[in-house]
Amino acid sequence: MKSRKNQAVGVFDSGVGGLTVVKSIRKHLPDEDIIYFGDTARVPYGNKSRETVKRFSREIIDFLIGRGVKIVVAACNTASSLAVPSIKKEYSVPVLGVIDSGVRIAARVSKSGRIGVIGTDSTVRSRAYDSALKKCDPSCTLFSRSCPLFVSLVENRFSRDPVTRAIAERYLKYFDGKHIDTLILGCTHYPILKTAIHDIMKKVILVDSATGVAQSVAIMLDNAGLRAAKRKRAARIQCFVSDDPTGFKKAANIFLKEEFDVKKTVVG
Numbered sequence: 001m002k003s004r005k006n007q008a009v010g011v012f013d014s015g016v017g018g019l020t021v022v023k024s025i026r027k028h029l030p031d032e033d034i035i036y037f038g039d040t041a042r043v044p045y046g047n048k049s050r051e052t053v054k055r056f057s058r059e060i061i062d063f064l065i066g067r068g069v070k071i072v073v074a075a076c077n078t079a080s081s082l083a084v085p086s087i088k089k090e091y092s093v094p095v096l097g098v099i100d101s102g103v104r105i106a107a108r109v110s111k112s113g114r115i116g117v118i119g120t121d122s123t124v125r126s127r128a129y130d131s132a133l134k135k136c137d138p139s140c141t142l143f144s145r146s147c148p149l150f151v152s153l154v155e156n157r158f159s160r161d162p163v164t165r166a167i168a169e170r171y172l173k174y175f176d177g178k179h180i181d182t183l184i185l186g187c188t189h190y191p192i193l194k195t196a197i198h199d200i201m202k203k204v205i206l207v208d209s210a211t212g213v214a215q216s217v218a219i220m221l222d223n224a225g226l227r228a229a230k231r232k233r234a235a236r237i238q239c240f241v242s243d244d245p246t247g248f249k250k251a252a253n254i255f256l257k258e259e260f261d262v263k264k265t266v267v268g
């Protein structure tokens with residue numbers, strides 16, 4: 001029987017994008033084994049209803065808890081916005097989303113208190129970032145814009161293509177005259193477009209919630225006395241996906257330059 005400290009950290013996403021969060025957890029918590037679930041059969045979540053995203057999230061969390069994880073991280077911003085706040089209380093294992101950590105960093109680094117967020121349609125419509133920012137620092141003002149094409153551009157390896165620049169210019173034009181000094185990248189895929197976004201919004205600080213969530217996981221594990229001890233072997237990543245693993249393995253290269261085991265499994 002594994003001691004609780006040595007149990008893995010569970011991470012899930014609608015697909016491959018959550019590997020940006022895995023990468024950050026790897027960097028900040030190198031001794032933690034990770035079990036990742038990518039719901040590749042049902043991606044995207046970004047245009048789905050709250051009820052559907054809640055059902056999918058519950059099925060995945062049950063699966064990860066069944067594999068013995070000590071904490072679950074919803075890397076997906078859409079699941080973090082639509083599902084985590086209400087379903088986390090159903091579990092004895094901590095369930096953490098990415099919204100609060102992104103908001104906390106943004107509120108800390110912003111000097112003007114005028115903050116932007118970009119995300120999927122469902123994330124923006126949920127107003128989860130608005131509520132989180134209001135709770136964190138009510139003196140800040142949030143401006144939100146959905147950028148639905150960004151996910152496909154990343155997954156089709158268009159992150160450096162001129163077409164991405166043109167689409168990004170169109171989406172980000174919304175922020176003209178809003179005088180934001182900080183922009184939260186509120187979607188798993190957007191950190192891959194950091195360079196393109198930065199080229200357009202040169203003076204704006206880009207906040208990647210993946211970085212913040214690794215710190216939140218560390219704090220939560222430390223508070224619960226659950227941080228893994230230093231390992232002699234390298235920590236493992238085990239991946240499960242709900243569709244054929246071939247596409248996932250190829251796309252995973254964009255997010256995480258590391259070899260790992262990927263198995264197909266059915267949840268729900």
Ligand code: DGL
Pocket residue numbers: 013014015017018043044045046047075076077078079120123151186187188189
């Ligand atoms: N993982 C989703 C998110 O962070 C993006 C992809 C999707 O729409 O499922 O919101």
